[in-house]
Amino acid sequence: MEPVIKINSGASKWDIRQQVWDYIEENNLANFPRPVHNRIPNFKGAFTACARVSELQEFTQTAEVKVDPDKPLEGARLAVLQAQKTLLVPTPRLRTGLFNKITPPQGASKEQLRVCSSSQGVKDFSVPVDLNAKVKVDLLVIGSVAVSEKGFRIGKGEGYADLEHGMMVSMGAVNESTVVVTVVHDCQIVDIPEELIGSHDLTVDYILTPTRVIKTNCPLPKPQGIIWTKLDTEKLEKIPILKTLRDLEEQAGKDVTLGAVPAAAESDLQIGQPKKQTRRRARQNVQQDAARESKQEKGPEGEQKARQRPARVRKESRGDGRGGNEGEDERGKGKSGRNMREKGPEEGGSEVPSQRKLPLSVTTVYLGGIPAGLRVSELKTALREREVAPLRLTWQGAQHRAFLDYSDPQAADQALESLQGLSLNGHSLQAELARSQPGGKRSGQPSRRSRPSTAIKSKTAPPGTKDDTTENTEQ
Template sequence: MLRSPSQTKQTDEKELTSFAHESRHVEQFNSNKRKGEFFSDLCYFIKKLAPKVLEDHTSSSSLMDVLKLSSAFPLAAKIAAVPKQALTFSPFPKTRAPIFPLFLTLNAEMKSGIHTTATRQNDAAFSEAAYEAERLSLDAAARETMAEKSAIEAEDSDDPKAWKWVIRKRVWDLMEARNIAQFPRPVHHRIPNFIAADLAANKLSNLEVFKEANCVKVNPDTPQKQVRFLTLNGGKKLLTPQPRLRTGFFSVLEYSTLNPSTIKEACTSVGVAKYGKPIGLDEKIKVDLIVIGSVAVDPKTGARLGKGEGFAELEYGMLRYMGAIDDSTPIVTSVHDEQLVDDIPIEKLLIHDVPVDIICTPTRVIFTNTTIPKPQGIYWDKLSPEKLGQIKILRQLKSKIERETGQKLPSGPSEKLPPTARRGKR
């Protein structure tokens, strides 16, 4: 019986290595494995399915026949598209039963025809330590500035956002006081991580809208890390924004370009930078489900508060502009039960605030049946010059729209913002 993609991914590399040692092909095994992240999966496929089909160890066409047997093998189509002369084989010595009938060697022509995750991983220009150190430094600076900004706005009774900071602070304080909060702490001015976030993620993954989705957009925050893992491990396409939209726009990660040893890393900020494919505003993509982080959410109305920087709203607006989502695209959040509130006044929500359709907590799933209108795009008259200056992709989008329409777009009132992040080219 042919295996599903998730089962195929569960390759026992120790067993494969054992075969390589036993057959005195260690050097060739390691060399081939370095040439493609998919190599162990292909070995698994051949080991289990090929022995009864492949009698001619030198026949490329025979391998193509085996690969075409299973649409469940995620890289079959890619490999089948490679010219047959690009594949060469050498048989394993028959030191035991013919469990491993052939050994695949990838030559230069095949390597150039198949994208592997090793490209970014082996890029000497990319430094994980430097990337993470810079990200943490910029995040800390952003939180410090947001703390100052929130204190000013919360004390100004005329500020339309003052009430939001009151609710956020109450939830953050509660999570810390009751030790619900999890690393990174303190959770103030973050999408807060919480105890049993994985249970909330598991409930989310059991939703029909998740099971049926091919492409899922998930926020990059810690409490949704398990959601990102379940998305990739389930063979789905993961769309995730680059932190605070600093380095660009979104990155796409796909199950077929990862292996069991890299999927978990791909769910982190560093992993997205290493394995993700950056996309632009012209990318043709359809998002089937949006997973969004929250600080507080009202289960009766679907009203939601984020951490106060507005990035979730900007991401949503840009996806609307791209045609990747519409009003029917479900929006789900995963939170702790203590983040559920009943005092978000929907009449005070702003036009760009994003409501949620479904809430997943560690203990339950709530369908909000929200009637709050979803944003229709980016509201340029609400977007400050400082925020626009901070985010390159927004400036590009504004220029694009102005060129296409021949009209200058408005801008919103000035505000104090976290420091602009500038990363070196990689």
């Protein structure tokens, strides 16, 4: 079957990702969360494709299955639970371990199993699996941005699937014969040049789509463990379990020398979003705003407007490393209006920073009760873990609140549902539709619950309190 998306000669991994993301968006082939850029796309027909996993002979012979936590793989997680097999899901960003075991309630109904297979269910019904536990994973189900019929796979660029596989090899949970399955839309099957696939890249044995099952007979071997030279000390600090695995491999006499990877040229395997260049434009915008305010202060009316206008500081949003979430919508824009970037760091390219324009009408979600001392990066991480991806995040940490802008009320309602029960640093956050927001009127519906108006004058934070200034951060 001829690929729908034609890959240009000499295309990089990021070029291929952008082509796939743009095609899915332009043809409206995805469900929430949108846009799909910098995500594993939740394509339409994902449940149909996931259901095909139970048709595989290898699936019927398995006892333990690991399925990634991406939204489009929800149907695969449900199929595993319905077949009464052990379901393992990687822990978010590998912070506390390698994976969790999903344990549904005793005698769970089909609807309860469906809840357990959702992102919220993964949080509520999971039990951490100890590194010393004797785990034997028979089948892996992973997400992809693009894949070829030969089994070459491209993820979203953070390298978690590759690293998770290496870690499972290290602890003896998988080997070269463990079957790897990916689930994608038909349009995501493209011709990927073999030279783009590195020694750390995980290949796949089966591709499931809404219309077919493809056995790849991939000619390349799977990675035989963690490639330590692809990692550095910063990654070990972010993922403590790596330190333990490194100590174990060192005791076994293996070479665990870390690589000295430049911060500006991180490889595809490295965890976290690629580093961004500092934008001078943000500083210029602040200077221009200050100049305009100075002119307005000359007259009584101008002085009043200047006092009423909140201080606004534009800041480049940085990713903290899955997703996806996930810091996941922080690329530059292309001519199609989607987030775009040139060659990624793994290909030696540089970011093309630009600011995304908001639609004329947005629906805003108010997030209150933010505890003192919480950093905006911590909130972003929590949002990515709950698959909440606003068009823009306006951070007002000093006032213990933030605002999330969405393109339509439906997207805002979905975000509200995902944010229910969110707690950070021991404080429960309040999420509801906002009435208003500093900087202009919003089209969101009025809140169903009474609360003070959000149009409160911003206070300038003292020097050094970076996260307490009012920030508009594009997600």
